[in-house]
Amino acid sequence: MSKDIGQSEHFSFAETNPIEDIGGGLKRQQLGYNHELMAVKIWFEKGAIGYNHAHRHSQVSYVVEGEFHFNIDGVTQILKPGDSCFIPPHTDHGATCPTGGILIDTFSPAREDFIEESK
Incomplete structure (x- = not known):
């Protein structure tokens, strides 16, 4: 049972929504969430690596710009x-970005750890 994380504001503005430096050439901006769903924008510097990991959430990643080498369950x-x-x-999944780029990641349910880290 997940705890009540509340929800984000109805509208999110790029110029005022905080951007977190999460290290390793990655930055993250939460776009919106409630307990069922979350969307985040991730910036990768050239050569940055999103190291392989796994979590309980379903995830869809959309490439806005750049080239990403995604590894999902051993297939790249x-x-x-x-x-x-x-x-x-x-x-198990991860991605490298040889060019630098931007992803929009969506998660269901929301990533409670992202919300806690941003506080």
């Missing part, structure tokens, strides 16, 4: 702007 594909991928719960 190159994704470019307009491409996306689905990552089932508890599936």
